[in-house]
Amino acid sequence: MSKETANKSRRNFTKRLALVASAPILTTYCANSIPTDNQNVEKTLAKSAKGLIDVIQASYGQNINKDDLPKIQSVIERNLTMAEKIRQFKLKNSDEPATIFYA
Amino acid sequence: MQITNETLFSSLRELAELIRSQKLTSTALTEAYLARLEKFGEQLGAVVTITKDLALKQAQRADEEIKAGKYKGLLHGIPYGVKDLLATKGIPTSWGATPYKDQVFDYDATLVKKLTEAGAVLIAKLAMVELAGGFGYNNADASFTGAGRTPWNKDFWSGGSSSGSGAAVSAGLVAFAIGSETSGSIICPASFCGVAGLRPTYGRVSRYGAMALCWTLDKLGPICRTADDCGIVLSAISGIDPMDASSIDKPFIYNNVENNKRFKLGIIKDSYKDAQASVKENFTNAIAELRKFADVDASVVLPDMPFSEVVSLIVEAEGASAFRDLIESGRGKELRDPNDRWGGFSGTAILAVDYIQALRLREPMKRAMDGLYSKYDALVSPSFPCVSYPADKPFDQVYKDIGFGAPVIEAGNAVGQPAISVPNGFGENNLPTGIQFTGKAWSELTLIEIASQYQKITDWHKKHPNL
Structure with a gap:
């Protein structure tokens, strides 16, 4: 290994x-x-993570220690990669989200 | 009668019989547990608040009722503790976290109400990992009360996030406890403390009054000394609640498990191949015991679906929403674990469409898991791939050769299925290991029957730590 x-x-x-x-x-x-041999996907995720960390900084920057930003960004990248993996699972239009709301 | 350590480690049925027959008063039993809580609770990092005044009042009431012939059932007069994320009127409910340590609610959680109605005696609010572990902790010392320690070896963690519930039951500080699980928080401390822990089906137990980490995944359940005890407690706390829209009208009626039927069990084959040697050995030995009362298929494979990813995204997104006030206030910096101080921010950046996609996958996952479980009474795996972690080292610096294998805990939580963990031996550093039985939704009775059968032919649950 x-x-x-x-x-x-x-x-x-x-x-x-x-x-x-x-x-x-x-x-x-x-x-x-997740298979990570697709460089385009990796690049897109990295770009998206950069965009999202900017949003977080704009919203909460005053509460974030600068040293923690790379750690947060790496978790965002992971989240995006996970979301990508979830997206690869085919869903039908009729597959509804499992939420609880009763009128 | 004289109360000995043996008394305090008795099963609920044994304690109930002593109280019902008035050989022992609830007050005397409560005082004995309170003394033990005061002596050992803090050194185990297991207690936030000892509710002595309330406990003695409830115990006295129980004694009066029993004397008057109004015995309510097996929990009447029995002292217990709850994880400190359940609201208790007028008593602090800290959620394990400094920013909330002085928080006081003016109502009782439904679960607490139900136990009060059953005549049980609340003696402690028990320690927990801050915010039930929602922000990504990497140390045992992730609670404002310090690291929870397993009574089997106080240099090691009691597990999380129901740390105090596991330790208190294991150390004989309470007769039973309540924990909560979003993804592993009952099974993990049950395994690390050598006790029984039951994660009920989502919707079986009302969450009203419990801290929300993740509305669609949080469950409350018992941590006890035996599987049978778990059944007794579950029957008292389950049921529909108008205050919790996710609760379901499926009564859980429980009597003593006496049947000796033969079960069909499936072993999840990828659940232990990379586990610690002692875990593998104890699990293999446990399977040999299971074969005495069950037909075992050792080749079960979980559906190939992104269970871990779904649980993780949902927990992060809902956790960030549940604690948005904390994140925005900047008070997250007051959390104990360094990771927790920044761990909430990433959840605020999960896209709504990704969160909803994860929720949409849960039904197909449920169908796939139901299909798998249709062939078995339960699936079996180690509760955890290793014994507990050192209390003074970051998790990522130990057990470097261990692998989790199949995502049993995440799969069960993603689809809301129940599980029970009971002890199955000891491993490195005199630390306990556990075996986990998982089943289809609403199959708690079957899981308890199987775990009870296992406990009838083994005695791991009868061993207690020497504090």
Whole structure:
């Protein structure tokens, strides 16, 4: 196992632990399980993450430590990668979101 | 009668019989648990508030009622604790987090009301990971009360996010406890503390009065010393509630599990191949025990669907909304774990369409999981791939060779299915391991029957830590 793969797998495990111990950022695990050989997709996600971190900075910048911005951006990238993986699962128009609202 | 440690580690049925027959008063039992809570609660990082005055009042009332012949049932006069995310009138409810540590509600959560009606005695609000772990913590020390510690080895974590609930039951500080699970928060501490933990079907137990981390995934459930105890508590706390639109009218009626039927179990084959050696060994031994009362298919594979991704996106998005006030106020910096101080921001940037897409996937996932479960009474896997983590090291710096394998916890939570974890042995550093039974929605009774059968032929649940 290469050092990079080992590090990724380590991050995977930690994120899974965090998620299953009630939630947080299992995200890297998920992100790493997505095929990442499509450079266009990667570039698009990185660009989108940059855009979203700008939005976060504009909204909450005064509350964010600058050193934490790269960490937040990397979680955003993971979230986008996860969303991409979810999007790859074909849904029908009739598949409704599982929400709770009763009129 | 004299109350010994053995008394305090008794099962709910044993304690109930002592109280019903008036060999033991609720007041005496409550005082004994209170003394133990005061002695060990803080060193285990298990307690936020000891509700002594309320407890003694409730215990005295229970004694008077029982003396007057008005015995209410198995929980009457039994002392318990709740995770400190359940609202209790006039008593602080901290959500484990500094920004909320002085928060006081003027009402009781439905679950607390139900336990009060059953005659149970609330003796403590129990510690938890701040905000139930919603912001991505990476340390055991992620609560304003400090790290929760497993009573089996206090250098190690009690699990999360229901840290205090697991530790308090394991250490005999309460007769039973209530935890909550969004994705793993009952199963994890149950495994790390060597006790039984039941995650009910989503909708089985009202969430009214519980801190919301994730409305569509949060569940409340019991953490107890046996599977049978979990059934007793679940029958008291379940039921429809007009205050919680997600609660369902499916009564859970529970009596003693006495049947000896043969079950059909499926082993999730990818759930333990990369687990710690002791976890693998204990799991393999447990399967040999299960074969005594079940037919076992060892080749089950979960549907290939993005369970972890769906749960993660939903938790992040709903968590960011639930705690938007905190995020916007800048008071997130007061959280204990360094990751939690910035962990909420990314959730604010999840696109609505991505969140909704994740919600839309839950029905197809449910159909796929229902199809799988139609062949089995339950699926079986290790509760966790490793024993507990050191309390003083970031999670990402230990157990470097362990893999989680199949996303059993995430799959069950994504589709709202129940699970129960019971202890199945010990591993590194005298730390417990657990075995997990998962089932289709509303199959708690079957899961309890299976776990109880397992506990009838093993004695892991009868071992208690020496504090």
